[in-house]
Amino acid sequence: MYEIGHFINGKHVPGTSGRTADVYNPATGEVQAKVALASDAELQAAVDAAKAAQPKWAATNPQRRARVFMKFVDLLNQNMDELAVMVSREHGKTVEDSKGDVIRGLEVCEFVIGIPHLSKSEFTEGAGPGIDMYSIRQPVGIGAGITPFNFPGMIPMWMFAPAIACGNAFILKPSERDPSLPIRLAELMIEAGLPAGILNVVNGDKAAVDGIVSHPDIGAVSFVGSTPIARYVYGAATANGKRAQCFGGAKNHMIIMPDADLDQAVNALMGAGYGSAGERCMAVSVAVPVGEETANRLIEKLTPKIESLRIGPYTDEKADMGPVVTKEAQARIRSLIDKGLEEGAKLVVDGRDFKLQGYENGYFVGGCLFDNVTPDMEIYKTEIFGPVLSVVRAKNYEEALDLPMKHEYGNGVAIYTRDGDAARDFASRINIGMVGVNVPIPVPLAYHSFGGWKASAFGDLNQHGTDSIKFWTRTKTVTSRWPSGIKDGAEFVMPTMK
Numbered sequence: 155m156y157e158i159g160h161f162i163n164g165k166h167v168p169g170t171s172g173r174t175a176d177v178y179n180p181a182t183g184e185v186q187a188k189v190a191l192a193s194d195a196e197l198q199a200a201v202d203a204a205k206a207a208q209p210k211w212a213a214t215n216p217q218r219r220a221r222v223f224m225k226f227v228d229l230l231n232q233n234m235d236e237l238a239v240m241v242s243r244e245h246g247k248t249v250e251d252s253k254g255d256v257i258r259g260l261e262v263c264e265f266v267i268g269i270p271h272l273s274k275s276e277f278t279e280g281a282g283p284g285i286d287m288y289s290i291r292q293p294v295g296i297g298a299g300i301t302p303f304n305f306p307g308m309i310p311m312w313m314f315a316p317a318i319a320c321g322n323a324f325i326l327k328p329s330e331r332d333p334s335l336p337i338r339l340a341e342l343m344i345e346a347g348l349p350a351g352i353l354n355v356v357n358g359d360k361a362a363v364d365g366i367v368s369h370p371d372i373g374a375v376s377f378v379g380s381t382p383i384a385r386y387v388y389g390a391a392t393a394n395g396k397r398a399q400c401f402g403g404a405k406n407h408m409i410i411m412p413d414a415d416l417d418q419a420v421n422a423l424m425g426a427g428y429g430s431a432g433e434r435c436m437a438v439s440v441a442v443p444v445g446e447e448t449a450n451r452l453i454e455k456l457t458p459k460i461e462s463l464r465i466g467p468y469t470d471e472k473a474d475m476g477p478v479v480t481k482e483a484q485a486r487i488r489s490l491i492d493k494g495l496e497e498g499a500k501l502v503v504d505g506r507d508f509k510l511q512g513y514e515n516g517y518f519v520g521g522c523l524f525d526n527v528t529p530d531m532e533i534y535k536t537e538i539f540g541p542v543l544s545v546v547r548a549k550n551y552e553e554a555l556d557l558p559m560k561h562e563y564g565n566g567v568a569i570y571t572r573d574g575d576a577a578r579d580f581a582s583r584i585n586i587g588m589v590g591v592n593v594p595i596p597v598p599l600a601y602h603s604f605g606g607w608k609a610s611a612f613g614d615l616n617q618h619g620t621d622s623i624k625f626w627t628r629t630k631t632v633t634s635r636w637p638s639g640i641k642d643g644a645e646f647v648m649p650t651m652k
């Protein structure tokens with residue numbers, strides 16, 4: 155049993171609120187740690203540290219700020235195995251998958267090494283007689299990030315790397331389900347040369363989140379998690395005058411056209427539907443084969459693969475997927491499957507009763523496959539966030555396109571086809587933020603930006619890419635004229651650039 159406190163002003167700080175949450179090993183169901191849940195006083199200590207350290211950090215030239223990230227990337231690579239195990243132990247996913255979690259975050263740290271270039275701005279010489287005009291991007295001051303359980307490495311880094319590179323101090327409130335890695339990342343940032351107080355980790359629950367969204371000294375809030383909480387955090391943060399970007403849930407469709415390479419599509423569905431036990435915001439949870447023949451062939455090829463998924467604890471190096479994160483998540487997934495059956499969908503592969511010898515108390519759910527799902531069913535409308543793939547049969551391309559178009563969520567979508575014209579039409583018309591053409595999980599790389607549409611995102615700037623530099627800085631525009639231009643005396647009409 156270990157205890158996880160906070161990381162404030164460059165130091166580990168034990169919790170003092172008297173409130174804690176249990177951190178489970180999802181493979182065994184055992185409580186392995188207690189994580190502190192912050193009080194207002196602990197959040198305030200982090201804000202005080204951030205406030206004291208930020209001006210000097212902002213005044214540090216961008217090349218020096220970049221060098222901290224160069225060293226940090228090095229440290230991540232050196233410690234990769236340890237970091238991945240740390241994720242798997244609390245999240246439950248396989249160690250190789252956890253490495254992907256850390257690496258996708260590391261890539262954003264590599265991207266922000268370009269901060270000297272990324273933060274350059276605009277200058278117009280001679281905008282008027284003797285007048286120069288320029289815009290500068292200045293840090294917001296103190297930024298905060300509230301992150302979900304499913305990527306405890308990647309999403310914190312997507313937030314704190316650009317925020318800190320831009321000269322901000324940062325307060326991270328990680329998920330209480332798997333809080334160890336975020337603390338370790340903060341330690342490594344200090345080892346990489348970051349001054350104390352610039353990256354603080356405050357563990358907590360709703361109380362800490364409410365403290366963040368209402369704190370007068372926090373200027374920007376980034377949130378990733380489920381849609382109801384994203385909507386709530388966006389509303390509260392913006393009502394308090396903060397800028398906010400809040401990313402929510404998803405229901406990602408994959409359209410399989412009759413001309414698609416079916417083996418490729420099936421492999422893509424296996425990885426995107428069941429990898430990480432379906433607990434990814436970019437997981438594919440709806441397959442839409444076009445035409446009866448495509449649908450029948452798809453089900454035929456998918457079924458044996460789902461039945462032979464290797465499910466195990468993270469210590470099983472050969473496992474394809476692990477358990478889901480909590481007992482509640484397991485119960486919720488099972489009850490949604492029951493609901494699907496009640497509503498008339500056909501459960502082709504039933505993983506509800508999956509049990510693993512020696513891990514009977516683990517939160518395992520076997521791979522499930524539903525056929526004949528229709529848009530009015532709960533299993534179609536709701537994000538299940540488990541290893542459950544629903545097949546919705548479409549008669550033709552327009553009917554297939556209509557499904558993700560009309561769905562509440564708009565995070566990711568994919569089309570499998572050999573027809574460039576269909577793919578081009580699809581990418582152009584679809585109302586979803588991230589589109590894959592023969593790519594199942596179209597998560598953009600660090601130098602592009604990540605974000606959904608519709609109920610999958612609230613706010614107007616995406617994560618990473620150049621959007622993140624805009625989000626974590628404010629624009630100031632300076633119009634300057636030097637004394638020789640003033641000698642003409644006062645002007646009483648509205649100045650224009652003539």
Ligand code: NAD
Binds near residue numbers: 378403435537
């Ligand atoms: P969650 O919404 O339960 O929790 C996210 C964060 O909000 C956590 O830090 C949690 O402590 C906090 N929180 C929880 N309840 C709260 C409340 N009532 N008030 C204030 N704060 C609260 O999400 P989760 O279960 O950790 O993560 C899974 C969800 O995240 C899924 O819906 C998934 O699709 C989504 N997600 C989205 C993206 C994206 O980029 N769009 C990426 C990853 C995960």
